[in-house]
Amino acid sequence: xxxxxxxLAEQEELAAVLSEYKTxxxxxxxxxxxxxPVLLIFLRHFNCAFCRQALDQxxxxxxxxxxxxxNPVFVHLGTPERAKLYFDYYNLSHVERVSNPDATLxxxxxxxxxxxxxFLHLLSASVWKGWLSGALRKYGIGSFQEDAHQMPGIxxxxxxxxxxxxxxxxxADEPDYLKLIGAG
Numbered sequence: 368x369x370x371x372x373x374x375l376a377e378q379e380e381l382a383a384v385l386s387e388y389k390t391x392x393x394x395x396x397x398x399x400x401x402x403x404p405v406l407l408i409f410l411r412h413f414n415c416a417f418c419r420q421a422l423d424q425x426x427x428x429x430x431x432x433x434x435x436x437x438n439p440v441f442v443h444l445g446t447p448e449r450a451k452l453y454f455d456y457y458n459l460s461h462v463e464r465v466s467n468p469d470a471t472l473x474x475x476x477x478x479x480x481x482x483x484x485x486f487l488h489l490l491s492a493s494v495w496k497g498w499l500s501g502a503l504r505k506y507g508i509g510s511f512q513e514d515a516h517q518m519p520g521i522x523x524x525x526x527x528x529x530x531x532x533x534x535x536x537x538x539a540d541e542p543d544y545l546k547l548i549g550a551g
Contacts, residue, residue, distance in 0.1 A: 377528065377529075378526075378527040378528050380477060381477055381524075381527055381528060381529065382397055382527050384472070384475050384477045385397040385400055385524075388442075388465050388467070388472055389465070390440070390463040390464055390465050391447045391450070391451075391463075391464050391465070391466060392463055394463065396440065396465065397527075399438065399440060399463055400524050400525075400527060401527070402438075403436060403437065403438055404435075404436055404437040404438070404523065404524065404525040404530075404548070405437060405438055405439075405440050405523070405524045405525075406432060406437050406438070406439045406440070406521065406522075406523055406524075406544060406547065406548055407440050407441075407442065407521065407522045407523075407524055408421065408425065408439055408440070408441050408442070408519075408521050408544075409441075409442045409443075409472075409473055409478070409480055409519045409520045409521065409522075410422075410441060410442065410443045410444070410519055411444070411517060411518065411519045412444055412445070412517075413443070413445055413449060413450070413453050417519075417539055418519065419453070419457075421519070422441075422453060422454070422457040422459060423457055424544065425439050425457075425459065425462075425544060426457040426458050426459050428544060428545065429458075429459075429462075431545055432544065432545070432548065435545065435548045437523070437548050438462075438463070439459075439462055439544075440462070440463045440464065440465070441454075441459075441462060441463075441464040441465070442464070442465045442467050442472055442473065443464060443465070443466060443467065444466075444467060444468050444470060444473075444517060445466065445468065446466060446468065447464075447466045450464060450466060470517050473517055473520075477529075478520060478522065478532075479534070480517065480518050480519070480520045480534060481518045481534070482516040482517055482518060518534070518535050519535050520532065520533060520534045520535060521533045521542055521544070521547055523547045523548055523549070530549075531547050531549065532547075533547060
């Protein structure tokens with residue numbers, strides 16, 4: 368298949384997937400991507416200190432994300448009602464978000480986010496370092512209410528394609544959100 372045809376097929380596949388999912392505000396992901404570039408942020412679970420850290424970090428750089436012409440959109444494993452509490456707390460009430468408790472969007476081959484036994488994170492030096500450097504103290508930790516096996520990820524979407532992506536190797540990874548948006 369010629370390279371142009373491959374890119375077109377990838378765009379069509381992504382558009383089909385994004386058309387299937389609606390945000391808590393009733394808009395499909397493809398509608399949002401067609402309006403402006405999107406930083407699609409997949410969270411792990413709401414009792415994860417690193418997911419709370421991600422919400423806080425994105426909240427703090429909202430203006431910079433907007434200045435680069437992009438909009439953050441979150442995908443989470445909780446119910447809309449449970450998610451609202453966290454998004455309100457981190458001043459992200461207005462941000463589009465998708466409730467995906469069955470993780471079908473996470474595991475769709477377009478995004479291909481992996482799964483990992485949550486107890487294996489306890490063996491990771493980077494996770495312990497992240498917790499000890501303040502994530503645990505500042506964001507806390509709680510029992511698993513969503514799927515703690517699901518790994519997070521971030522994708523910069525523009526013109527119906529994935530421009531850049533970040534698939535977490537460790538739950539303690541700290542992606543550079545603004546670098547992911549880049550000049551894309």
